[in-house]
Amino acid sequence: MSTGENLDFFFKPESIALIGASPNPEKLSHTILESLRDIGFGGKIYLVNPGYREIEGLKCYASVGEIEDKVDIAVFAVPAVAVLEILRGHVENIKGAVIVSSGFRETGDEGKRMESELKSLLREKNIRAIGPNCLGIYDTVSKVDTFFIGSDKIERPPRDGISVLTQSGSFAAMIMDELANEGMGVARIISYGNKADIDENDCLEFLAKDEATKVAVLYIESVEDGRKFLDVASRCTEKKPVVALKVGKRETGAKAASSHTGSVSGMYEAYEAAFRKTGIIEVAGYEELKDACKVLGSYSPVSGKRVLIITDGGGIGISIADACEDAGLEVPGLPPEAVSKLKGSLPAFAAVRNPMDLTGNVRDEHYLAALREAFGDEYDIAIVSLLWGPPLLSEGVAEKIKEFAENSGKPVIICSPGGKFPRKMTLAFTANGIPVFFSPESAVRAAAVLCGRKK
């Protein structure tokens, strides 16, 4: 159904109408108004509800047709039946719609009929639409937030370069809350639900040319227009890394996906092939997707798969090496020159090998020395693990490692498992834009993503 038409106005709207606006704090529409104000939307906000003249100091229109202005985005926060009724009326000034309402195709035969009518109405009235059955747009660039779950429940991430496209609204909420909680930002999150009009292809086309988007992340239940997907995805991967998680891979999940947004999941193998063909980095599940967001927010993919491991505890180095080998990454030994250079400059009992164990006597500068001497052309990625037990280790190590990573242009991934103290110490890395992972497997998943290798 996609027309390939320019959808830019969704991502730099000058006016937003909130249909179903309400002064009742328990209504979704009230949360959406709060979200729009909190993010600081700079354009015009029009409220629409025939039951009110004014809500929270803003004029309330009886219908969207009464607004004497074009409406770039009309957010429909009314029941499914009311969505259709409103669209049957005067809506000529609406350019785009975000229909968050559920009760369409995902609910059975009557819902399917209603979604059919919705499609016809949108075509007839020349309105482009995101949804129904979605959260809509969270956009740190244009400062739009139609997510109807408050920031007390789902934290809003600051601006950064990752954009996320997702059929599932709960997935959108989950990943944004997790990223925000770990101090990571996003560019735009688009939750498109049942995709009665706009689908992943339209959105991906926009992200391909969107300068604010450095990395595109896709949560896919289904793709209907496979041919177009191959084309759009290939063009996008030429410009920036694209990561995809296909859910509903096998029978049970596939059936659930079908019931969820009323879509057909299709053969997983076809998706796998499409990802390979277009250069999309496929991730195996939610954990790997999150790891991918974190690592690609800081580093670009690399061409090899040789990992250098530096730790302050022997046990964790071995676990990281095991996880690398499980993931198909290589852990080649240290070159003899590096060994001889390092022998004198590291703590007495350090294991000068790969994985390297700097022991409990490590100081900040030993990490830097190890990276300088060992992280040469023989390795593509370094995983540096800090357990923070060593008494002479300080937060200052983050600054040193950041400088090394910047000057060398090579990715350094931090692995720092544990509880409160490690989390506190690693804030210095996050603040310096160096991604931190909290288990050996998680750090290795991130490395595997940079290597473009499916686990």
Place this chain on the structure above:
Amino acid sequence: MSTGENLDFFFKPESIALIGASPNPEKLSHTILESLRDIGFGGKIYLVNPGYREIEGLKCYASVGEIEDKVDIAVFAVPAVAVLEILRGHVENIKGAVIVSSGFRETGDEGKRMESELKSLLREKNIRAIGPNCLGIYDTVSKVDTFFIGSDKIERPPRDGISVLTQSGSFAAMIMDELANEGMGVARIISYGNKADIDENDCLEFLAKDEATKVAVLYIESVEDGRKFLDVASRCTEKKPVVALKVGKRETGAKAASSHTGSVSGMYEAYEAAFRKTGIIEVAGYEELKDACKVLGSYSPVSGKRVLIITDGGGIGISIADACEDAGLEVPGLPPEAVSKLKGSLPAFAAVRNPMDLTGNVRDEHYLAALREAFGDEYDIAIVSLLWGPPLLSEGVAEKIKEFAENSGKPVIICSPGGKFPRKMTLAFTANGIPVFFSPESAVRAAAVLCGRKK
């Protein structure tokens, strides 16, 4: 070298001597004294250091031989050379030793020679020893804590039923900090390092008959006496679940393990076979080990592998179903009777299937209704996912689910990804002894552990 002798005195000591005691807060021995006091050790503490007459109000002995009492545990917190020197002297009153010092076998030829001499001295003086190159004992039952990393860095978990045996000290610190941070407890953690005397077999033998230990968890780099391991492990698994992580599986990791505690890792396949034969639940890595600790702290293994999935968001249900199938677990459809019983009592658009989606209109009682009607003989484990977006969902759901789990005797695993809000809401589950996991994969790893299936 193990004699099979009774080692109980290590786990109910009446007296502990701290060799190398110091008033200097930067010394390991100072942290150990603090740890012993903080945990509330009720027996006698003797300090030993010829350089002091008194430390922190406690008499300081010039040598351990001067103490006119038997010493159940002498903690050696002195350099490797000093350990040998002291053992050559009058140490007849020492029954057991915890030697935290590094600088032995793991450091090369001279270290190997010193460890040889250490072994001879221990035999000659009839002293049983844990270590060297270890953290020793953290014991919530006998209230002993020889870990030389302060609780400001590594949080101490409260008492519960999990005991952990580990060659790696950093692993011991990592897992205890993580468990404590998530509100979980332990019985005893034994970090035995180079195992010059006491090894995993001795410890496992103790844990097998230890009533305080409900679950035994093993982090293994190497086992030297395989025949004895098969025997001891088989006897332990008859009494309680035993979980093992073998690290240094393949070449790189194996070499590192050898350098780490000076041990030979051996063929991974032999370990795999031993675990299978003895009924040990093998876990694939650190994440799965942590998941195993959390789930076995609350539930016993089950005999089937059929998982019921109940969620408040369609997307996550599909991800959990995918992860189940990846892990070899089954997600059978709902029995028709359950479907017809539930159709009337769940929210209007709920997907009454497996995975079940209770939607954003879910209330606490819907989760209970779903469990009551659906979690019958057709399923072995339920994974209940809460994303906390639904406005009518409350912390009260934890109490309801706990009652169901207690009455039914069937394991209910909570999956609740996200940031601050979900973490806060799930505290009600943790407080009720219901384990909480923060990703679909993590919840499924826990379920797989209960099914005794290696991922």
